[in-house]
Amino acid sequence: MTSDASTDGAGRGWYLYGVVRRPGPQGQGRRVVGLPLPEIESVEQGDLAAVVRPVALSEFDPDVVRRRAEDVAWLESVVQGHNDVIAAIHENSAILPAKFGSIYACRDDVAAALEGAQDTLRQRLDSLEGMDEWAVRVRAPRSAIDERASQAGAIRELEAEVAAATPGRAYFLQRQMERHLAARIDGAVAELGQLAYEDLARFAAESEANPSGAVGDEVEVLKAAFLVSRQDVEGFLAALHTLGDRIPGLTASYTGPWPPYSFATLPEGAP
Amino acid sequence: MTEPLPASQRATLLDLLDRVIDHGVVLAGNVTITVADVDLIYLELRVLLAAAERLTSLSRKSDVTHDVEVARD
Known part of the structure; x- marks a missing residue:
């Protein structure tokens, strides 16, 4: 299922949580179920999948982030949210966590990033299996x-x-x-x-x-x-x-x- | 002599930041928020939190306790 939010452009960005092995035949934009946030989706590329969430770019504008980072409660919730999603996936399958704050302008950029690094991503994921x-x-x-x-x-x-x-x-x-x-x-x-x-x-x-x-x-x-x-x-x-x-x-x-x-x-x- | 530890200690916000922010894979592509910005914020915040943690641990000689859940308790 593809949500309205997955439409690219219009101030939307794609927040990347990490990269996993593609769990099975899933269509593009398929929602990943059983996670703390309902709007988590995957961007698939070959046998790899990026775990992403559509976000409003304004929320992660560097100036906004810099200002809000002084608010420890806000920061804690954002960092905790990042960890919650990655930890939930990590319980069931190997995940290569993304650097906190990696946001892409469109799904195609995410797919291209996966494709560009696919060999090393696969290698790294294999070495993280069960770890x-x-x-x-x-x-x-x-x-x-x-x-x-x-x-x-x-x-x-x-x-x-x-x-x-x-x-x-x-x-x-x-x-x-x-x-x-x-x-x-x-x-x-x-x-x-x-x-x-x-x-x-x-x-x-x-x-x-x-x-x-x-x-x-x-x-x-x-x-x-x-x-x-x-x-x-x-x-x-x-x-x-x-x-x-x-x-x-x-x-x-x-x-x-x-x-x-x-x-x-x-x-x-x-x- | 090692003091007995619980199976999984609770993590502080500082522990969480140290894991989450300082690490992770950076993929090429159109990342709209610059990683440098996040790193700068992290470093500033880390100094603040580390100072706070040191004060706490001086006044209360127990170590890792705070109100943040660990990855998988």
Whole structure:
């Protein structure tokens, strides 16, 4: 069924949620059922389909968006709406989520975009089949970082020298040690992050680490996304819960399962 | 020692933004809203929300809790 809204032009645009494998013989403009929004449609191209919704372009005018983005409640509803649709589809089939705010002027543009990137889209969709994204943050208390940093051989040697030195020399050695220690702290944060990342990546098909930062009196040593097959999710979650047993001091928090947002990027150089 | 976690923690608006806005496939074509605009808004908002979250987590030492539903609870 084709709604009136699917007429192109006249201030209409097509909001793209993502790309799926074509579920079966469906006509153009066929509504996708069972979704949070009734007006979701598909634009089909070969064995691929784009999940779209007709929107008023005025609603997404850059100036309007910029102004309304200050309204957190509005933004939350838009972002939540985007996720709701993608998550509902993700429950039943692989979906390649689109970048938030991708709006096309007409259905033909959507179809052309699908056709232009069809090989990489297919490839990416295949690798996302049966996969969920899990967002993970791992923290360590300051004390664990400091302890690790002070374990370095050079620091230990300096400590011994300070203890044995005359007061004047001890002052300079102490300063030198503090500089060493500061450098070692950065190293310790990176090491702990790497250990946690490798530990969790055992259960993931793909993973992506993001820059992490300090959180109060704890240090975030890892912020990462893991793409985990539903067959491996039990092992992955168990590893998250017991991370601190294998790497003392670490605590993990996580959200998921999410659609594979972090793993939707097409390879470099794709059309 | 790792504290026991619920099977799926609730996501904050910041978690949701981090997943939804910063990622996703960009297809060629006549995209009328520029991705750069969205990214700029995201970055600005992120700073605000991150600051708010830090304040919350300082006053209330529990971490990920807010009123946004996760993808599939």
